[in-house]
Amino acid sequence: MIGDLIAWVFAVFVVEPAMASANDKLAALRAPQETIRLVGDCARRGGPILAERTMAEPGWAVTTIARIWMGTTRIEAVLADLDPGCAEAYTQARPFLNG
Numbered sequence: 001m002i003g004d005l006i007a008w009v010f011a012v013f014v015v016e017p018a019m020a021s022a023n024d025k026l027a028a029l030r031a032p033q034e035t036i037r038l039v040g041d042c043a044r045r046g047g048p049i050l051a052e053r054t055m056a057e058p059g060w061a062v063t064t065i066a067r068i069w070m071g072t073t074r075i076e077a078v079l080a081d082l083d084p085g086c087a088e089a090y091t092q093a094r095p096f097l098n099g
Contacts, residue, residue: 004055011047014068018075019043022097031096038089046079046086053082 019039026036054061067073076097080087090097 029096035092042086042089049082
């Protein structure tokens, strides 16, 4: 039950806003459609992966949420660690997101 709550908080307050912001920024900067698609795919895959990890390790989720909110890690890095496909997406998106 607590894992479900933490997974929901993670999805609603961390993943969804970060992915929406990334996609908006990529579109505004006219990033290639393939890059935008890869980031979107990563976000869709990342939700269930994060939920599974959160339910298995609630302490990891709380610590990760705190690190994201404090700015010591980025959601992109968390997703890339959990899903190797996300690493490629963010490698392509990084010049647009950081520039």
